[in-house]
């Protein structure tokens with residue numbers, strides 16, 4: 001029998017550590033429990049929030065509906081020649097899955113080491129770091145369709161992955177709950193070293209032929225040195241997306257700021273480093289009340305202790321405004337704002 005709890009604090013369920021409460025809260029440990037949950041029409045009609053690791057969320061106020069915490073566990077693999085298919089429950093901790101794969105020498109997700117969050121949330125925003133995105137190793141996922149009470153498999157094409165984006169953030173938002181994800185990895189490593197910081201750190205360590213374990217360790221080291229640890233300083237990783245703008249708009253920015261950090265982003269578009277834009281507006285390391293930006297990475301907003309979601313949100317609006325007035329570029333929030 002499912003236990004629906006009432007008035008539960010979400011402080012330990014979001015990596016920002018914002019202390020809000022949920023009117024109703026249920027933990028799902030097996031996919032079939034979702035069928036049971038939605039047999040009761042009151043939950044079908046109520047406002048809902050699907051919560052994994054809560055690592056990409058900003059709660060601005062108490063949640064006046066049902067929080068569904070996905071805690072579906074399990075990791076298994078099947079080897080077929082050099083290909084490895086790994087299936088993981090949506091509630092597994094992402095980095096536990098990375099460690100499982102790296103320790104078994106299944107190559108492909110080592111660059112995604114130490115990203116906070118759950119396996120089920122990973123496809124929703126197509127997590128990415130150090131030159132690899134989830135879509136590069138994604139095979140399919142199984143999701144519960146709330147309206148019909150049935151399970152459906154989404155192929156890679158179905159998911160419409162893009163930079164920090166997928167169909168689950170758009171057309172299918174709120175309609176499906178991911179219960180498991182299948183990854184396609186390999187026994188033969190094809191290490192991705194094009195990200196400058198990885199190359200540099202491998203040289204520092206005197207490693208010329210890195211294994212996937214080396215990459216995983218180097219990526220973890222870089223993340224720890226640059227990004228705040230959510231278990232001590234509340235944060236949700238990059239708060240904004242790196243903006244992708246048309247070439248002609250970029251030319252105007254470039255004319256005034258030739259040192260702007262930028263990357264090619266497909267035909268006629270350029271991606272800018274939001275952290276750089278924010279730093280140039282003077283925000284890096286600034287403390288504003290209980291919140292602020294991280295001293296090593298201006299793209300990350302932090303909770304220095306006791307911040308409210310509103311406070312963090314207000315700071316993010318000030319940052320958007322100042323980047324816009326200096327560069328004419330509109331930053332978009334990457335975290336999900338729940339208000």
Ligand code: EPU
Pocket residue numbers: 128129130131226236237238239240241242261273274275276277279284296297298299334
């Ligand atoms: N930069 C600055 N000032 C800053 C921060 C960055 O000048 O305060 C410059 C850096 O010097 C560098 C460039 O901006 O030249 C890029 O910085 P970094 O390598 O730290 O990566 P990022 O673009 O800021 C993205 C992802 C991260 C991911 C890293 C590494 C987004 C929104 N963020 O950050 O993902 O870990 O690349 O691949 O795409 C996340 O999504 O939560 C996240 C942490």
